Every structure is written in C-alpha cells, then in structure tokens.
Amino acid sequence: MATGIYWCLVLTECLSLVASMASVVQFAQTAPDYSIVCPGDRLVLTCIVAETGGAVVWQGDGIQRLLLTSGPMNGTLNSFFVNINESNSTTLISTAIDNNVSVTLDGANIVCLADGANAKQFTIDVADAPVSVNNVSVNDSTIPVPPIQHYIINVYSASNSIIFNSNTANTNITITGLPLTDTNYTITIIPVNVIGYGPSATVNGTIYYNSNCH
Missing domain, CATH: 2.60.40.10 (Immunoglobulins)
Structure with missing residues (x-):
C-alpha cells in the first residue's frame, strides 16, 4: 500500500508540472483588421501567453530577442515598440507596435516565445507599391464629345x-x-x-x- 501511495504522489506531481507548462495561447495581428498591411499603416501584433511567471520573449526577423518582465514593462525590437499590456498569475498579454510600417517588413518573421521552446511565429505581409501605368489606350467612341x-x-x-x-x-x-x-x-x-x-x-x-x- 505504501508503494501505491508513493506512485500516486509522483504521478500527481507530474500532472501538475504538465498543467503549468508555459505556452503561447494566441499570437496574431490585431491591427489593422485587414491581413495585408499597407506601407505607412499602424501594425499591432498581440501575443497572449500562459504560465510564464510574468515574462515574455519577442524575437525579430533574425536572432535579436527582447525579454519583458514585470521589471522592464516595455522596450524596442527593431522598428517595434513592445509592451506588456496586462499580466496576472496565469496570463500575460503583450503587444508589438509599429506606427509606420515600411515595405522592408514584407515577409519578416516575428516570434513570440513563452519559454525557450514554446513559441509561435507571425509573418508580416506588406502590400507592394502600385506598378506604374504604361501603354494606356483611349477609345474615342467611349468619350462623350x-x-x-x-x-x-x-x-x-x-x-x-x-x-x-x-x-x-x-x-x-x-x-x-x-x-x-x-x-x-x-x-x-x-x-x-x-x-x-x-x-x-x-x-x-x-x-x-x-x-x-x-
């Protein structure tokens, strides 16, 4: 009976560790409300993480990372201003904001990490500049004279x-x-x-x- 109780305690502890594992609950573009961003738009990426102990890590397109905790509540990552908007014992909400999107961000990958292994990636889609208009033909029959x-x-x-x-x-x-x-x-x-x-x-x-x- 003592052995059975011991294994029960070990199993309970393992389940508790699994339940409290840090994770990225949601990572998405929350502004603008259309998926393809136009140059000059204000872009907001929102990351919701759970069980991180009040910390979140942002990674830019490359190896640059920014750790936010209850100490430094905000910082900059490339052209983004990154901030912790809300944090409690179980959930943390953080945003990355670029107030003037550049065409150079097209295809850039931004990563939100709950810990070293649990992460989600978002690829920015910036609209191309309109092509120049060439070889325009006008049909006189359609123009009122x-x-x-x-x-x-x-x-x-x-x-x-x-x-x-x-x-x-x-x-x-x-x-x-x-x-x-x-x-x-x-x-x-x-x-x-x-x-x-x-x-x-x-x-x-x-x-x-x-x-x-x-």
Missing part, C-alpha cells in the same frame, strides 16, 4: 494671304468671290464646340479657266 457649333473657314492664296473667311454652322457652303489672280488655293476648315477648337482640315484646290471666244 459635345456637338460642333460652327466651322471657321479660311481660304489662302498662293502667297499665303487670307482672301476669304467665314464662320458658319452649315455643313455645305459655296465659296464665291475669289480673285482671278490665283488659280491655286488652300482651304482650312476648323470645327468649334463649347470646349474649343478642333483639328484643322486642309484642302488644296486648283481653279481651271476655260475661255471660248466666238
């Missing part, structure tokens, strides 16, 4: 002098009164709407005279 209000018609002589000018809303016009001193003319037609002047259309014309004397 105000109607043409009128046309500016100019007729130039061979010496490049304006010999005829008219502003008209007609789409058919007869040009009369041109001098007979030139046979070659340049005609420009400029459409105008509420936005402004459109591209000029140029027409080159030649006048042939046929004189029959009887």
